[in-house]
Amino acid sequence: MPVKIERSRGTCSLCSESFKAGTTYTSRLYVESEQYKRVDACGVCEDDGKVNDGAVAEWKVKVEKKKKLVLSESAIWQVLKNKEDPELSTRPLTFILCLMLARKRKLRLIATAKVKGKEYQTFENKSRGVHVKVQVPALGPAAFHQLQQEIETFFSGDA
Numbered sequence: 001m002p003v004k005i006e007r008s009r010g011t012c013s014l015c016s017e018s019f020k021a022g023t024t025y026t027s028r029l030y031v032e033s034e035q036y037k038r039v040d041a042c043g044v045c046e047d048d049g050k051v052n053d054g055a056v057a058e059w060k061v062k063v064e065k066k067k068k069l070v071l072s073e074s075a076i077w078q079v080l081k082n083k084e085d086p087e088l089s090t091r092p093l094t095f096i097l098c099l100m101l102a103r104k105r106k107l108r109l110i111a112t113a114k115v116k117g118k119e120y121q122t123f124e125n126k127s128r129g130v131h132v133k134v135q136v137p138a139l140g141p142a143a144f145h146q147l148q149q150e151i152e153t154f155f156s157g158d159a
């Protein structure tokens, strides 16, 4: 099944107010029946406690005047260190985040294994206490590339 990730719409998901340059909003990622749901909350909604618990990642995005993509590594670490997520090791999201960090030399691929026809890779960053064994997703190259781009955009501030 295709995995879709929404881009920031430049507006608050809760009150539809536009984000203005110079302000900061909070992005959260939720997992909903195998999809990833993005919720961007402005400061007012944040203070009003309108935001739901249970996000797998949460990070701040500063609205810049110029369009600029900055990858939120702290949000990625949150996802990878979430020990309460029982499906962490099987989500395509997890694998792609590991690849992104491995490319930046923040994670090391330390093992590969095949179990019951499924391929697994183990990534590690000792100083951050991250050790993730993750299933290599069964996606074709085109679908994989698209998902990777969506995830990169998703984890970047692009207001």
Ligand SMILES: [Zn+2]
Pocket (backbone or CB within 6 Å): 012, 013, 014, 015, 016, 017, 041, 042, 043, 044, 045, 046
């Ligand atoms: Zn709002």
